[in-house]
Amino acid sequence: MIGRLALAVATVGVAVVPFLGRDYYATLMLPFFGYGIALLGLNLLFGYTGLLSFGHALFVALGAYTAAYMTSAFGILHFEVILLVSALAALVIGVPIGLLCVRYVKIYFGMLTLAFGMLFYSFLYKFYHLTGGDEGMRVLRPKLLGQSFPTLDKVEFLIGPFYFYALVLLAVATVVMWRIVRSPFGLCLRSIRENPNKAEYVGVSVRRYRFYAFLLAGVFGAVGGTILVVPTGLADPLLAYWTHSGNLVFMLVLGGFANFFGPILGAFVFIFLQDSVMSLTQYWRFIFGAILAVVVIFFPRGLMSLLDPRARAGA
């Protein structure tokens, strides 16, 4: 009951941010929505299935470049279509990569996903005529539910219609993921995380379930990436770079992968922490490294364990 109340308060709190007259903070919330969705996927893979990907940024970048291609190259501005194509692109790319990666576990899985992420980064960086190389590709303002909002300037669009559109998408993605992890499929994934050998002996096809989790994580990553590039208006290769994958893992650990809402909290804290620390010092990565060390040592179950006693107990 308390959890539901806290969730309702948090949702209302996020929904009123654009009305507080601090446009800057409202625009900061937009990457939070994108990362929140991408991390829900990453947590399905790590928190629920036990596979830690160091290449999840591949899918985020895939969603970003899909948005760029659709709007800049093909002139398709309907955001619903862009989201759908991003999800399909994640499935198409995710099938061969997933089939190979899920044959491995632990560090081997992590290294393989890292390798594919860097391959994609190299592709984006080197194939200038296709991807714009280091300059990236422009992402034009999309139409939301068929509306282009021509009277709104960029900031008004972002903290107005797009803000609520992205918020609703995060809410929908959260509900979808909530259903998935509480489904029979979700229980089978958790059984694989706990003991893959035992899972096989009770009839769970471990590799197949890992593959499905990989695909789902990819779809969530791509959808998150699609949202991420609308505020910046640019898809650039750094979105696929390994440090971006590292940031995603950072957010997951920061919020707590043992709790369903941990990744969302992690994304929120990361965005605002990064903004605050970057405004104070150019050595912000140093500060972030120290924060990560403190979290891992003193709050191994992430910041969510401070809010949720069940997360603290490891439930």
Added chain:
Amino acid sequence: MALLEAKNIRKFYGDFCALDGVSLSVAAGEFVSIIGPNGAGKTTLVNVLTGLATPTTGTVRFKGEEVAGIGPVRLARRGMARSFQLVNIFPGLTAGETIAVAVLSRLGRGRRLWASLARDAEVAASVRDVAELFGLSDKLSRPARTLPQGDKKLLDVASAFALGPEIILLDEPTSGVSTRDKHLIMEVLVGAAKRIGIKAILQVEHDMDIVFGYSDRIVALHQGRVLADTTPAGIRADAQVIATVVGKPLS
């Protein structure tokens, strides 16, 4: 017709021959025990029979179909389940969830992405039924890692039984359990097997009280070969087998 039949199984690990021409069959209605000293090849044989290891030569047939090396998932779907010598559970899942995973496999519902597990009355009823058979009804919401050792063992076996198999292979079902609890566990296992409709049980066991108390037939292994395959009375009467496999007179 034999439910499970292995013929002329040989299994090499490099130059070492772990199984050397082992043949074995288990018919419906039988409780068969495999005995032998350490290194006799008992666990290797069970691994071969349950698809964990592929035999170097020889065939394994289950319900008349070749199953050697097909893997535990497909074997489970065909009706063969296994429990392990060491407790093999899902530590972070509750006892109820542990049984539910097997029930979902049996019902073919594991891939349901959008269904609510909490609202699946059939799964919940099956979990309750299996838990009741194993005396775990009041522990369904407890994380498996917090259960006492005896209950962990029961939960391990209960999850295998929840698959509703036709045959179950038990690798030392009473290992790590106090002497007082051994017969209790065996009574629970045999009773549950009858209730669930399991046709045959094949066990590896060191405890001769358990072996002679419950088996219809005993297969004695020594150095990778079958030394004897006969009734408990036949084993008792064979001084060479007793000396080789048991190492002391039977009480």
